[in-house]
Amino acid sequence: MTALPVKNPKPAHITSEDLRDLARGAAFLGTGGGGDPYLGRLMAENAVRDFGMPEIISVNGLSDDAVVLTAAMVGAPTVMIEKCASGEDLELAVKRLGEITGRQPDVISSAEIGGANSLLPVIAAARLGLPLLDCDGMGRAFPEIQMVTFNIYGVSPTPAVVVNEHLETVVVETADPKRAEDIIRAVAIQMGLSVMFSAYSMTGREAKTTGVHGTLSIALDIGRTIRAGRKQGEPIRALLEYLRSTDYYKHCKVLSDGKIADLSRKTDKGWSIGHCVVSSLADPDNCLDITFRNEFLVARQNGRVVTIVPDMVCVVDSETAEPITVERLRYGQRVKVIGISCAPLLRTPEALSVVGPNEFGIEEPFQPIEEIHDDV
């Protein structure tokens, strides 16, 4: 594997004021999951106020033997919005992983891009006085901890440390990444279904070869683009234009412009599971059905797949382009649904065996969005 180039390899110099844009952009790329951006931002603002803003460094600027750890939240987003983190818990998770591996981190990386899970690494980095890596392991969000390019291309998720609000810690170690997910899910459920998590201890070289580069910068750009687009009254058009200028997300289209006509959502086995139906405003009989498990997974128009995981289904407010996470879906919401190509690292045969439709119990095979549609 060689690292994929990104459009803008320069590191992003995020200021505290940028956190709002980052939260919005990351929530968009989180495809419905990755945790609540509002809470993520509040927590990050708090940490930055107390500890200062961490420096953001590009993957290319990383030395091969640097120690990289990820920091994230694990659980059901429906629970996360009721059970917040203190920051101390996340810091403890990262420190304990450093102790256990005997390798304290030089830099913190996101494991996934998502509303909370792009902001929590900001908190960990700020509290520990470490830089933040412009990189993640998905270029989007996924519901399971082995569904990460670091794992797909050879980095073990464990030892992994789980910490809850009581600073209780659980350390999991297994050679089987899917078993790590199973055990950590059971632990997370027992610990209250919204817990802090540090895993994927790796070298700078491993982060370079297995990570999805530049996604923190892209999330920030998306947030800025939406904000700027609102001033011109066309945030969604601005957003699509920006996505088309990126390497990963350049194939994109609005799948539906409508309102949520049906919504079924439950918290089960540690996830937010369900589906929603978006009825087209132009033609109410034209329905888009979206299935989700923490993240939106597949969109079907009148039964036919129009975007399928690992390609991305994103739901935004029709007027403001504000990303809507699974736990914030409401009956009657006016939304636009956007289908987007994922990072190429997720489309290889190795990747599809971990994050492809089959892994989510979806019968249809993966088909790139640009092959499904002529106009993306």
Place this chain on the structure above:
Amino acid sequence: MTALPVKNPKPAHITSEDLRDLARGAAFLGTGGGGDPYLGRLMAENAVRDFGMPEIISVNGLSDDAVVLTAAMVGAPTVMIEKCASGEDLELAVKRLGEITGRQPDVISSAEIGGANSLLPVIAAARLGLPLLDCDGMGRAFPEIQMVTFNIYGVSPTPAVVVNEHLETVVVETADPKRAEDIIRAVAIQMGLSVMFSAYSMTGREAKTTGVHGTLSIALDIGRTIRAGRKQGEPIRALLEYLRSTDYYKHCKVLSDGKIADLSRKTDKGWSIGHCVVSSLADPDNCLDITFRNEFLVARQNGRVVTIVPDMVCVVDSETAEPITVERLRYGQRVKVIGISCAPLLRTPEALSVVGPNEFGIEEPFQPIEEIHDDV
């Protein structure tokens, strides 16, 4: 707390041939739980053949600053009889706990006396070339990991290490012993409900002041007594005579001589839960109802409590006095049920708040067996 004296403070010199007696005696004191004695013995024999028999040392011979760790199986006995341990898993659990605490063990202790859980420390000690402590944390068996005198009198169960047959490890650390149980139970369920476990890292001084002394010797004596009693055709009479000569178990009586007329048992939330009814041979309408959760907890004769936890309800074969564990109960079995006083360390107010009837959802308060009956 001061250590309670035991009748025979001399260390037991157990030979490989004694393992059969130890397994039988420990299964008896296990009050239906503590794991299968047959499998425990086979595993211990195997370890002793390969690694030699560990030396057994008395608690009084222990130096105050010695490092003591416990080794045990956690799970549902119904599962344990289908899913055996290799020994490597148990050894790894103890070693990892030593690494995490930075204090490698000088001696291995049982956490509970029970058919498997008195034999597994033999395996750990044999494999690690360490002595075995003539002591445990219950003087019987209990279903939850905080239900241990070490915990009741101030030793933390965590950090605790769980290891399964794939040598996957989970390390749990919490200040709350009941939470340790909750988390480890969830982990054990996810890891297959029969896992190896090392916990209660403590000093020799702590083992002296918080442990139930001499229980390995007593278990061995019980096993020997039953075997010798069989030759005289009266193993149960011999057993009762021996128990009356001990400090802990001296109040004892046969509660019922009958057959199992009803049995309800399920594996639920990680335990073997249920109850059985023993119908008296002399008067079939005279029924003894026994409730269990891994261990027998309370026996009621026609609705009235005749022995209640932490006092001990033990079920043995009517003829051979072979102890019968919860998972080996069968409809129609001819059994004698024996009620016995527990170790005094379990009867203090501190102890009853952890192992008393209320902790098992039993409404009746604890009442010592010698106060319930005039003839014990």
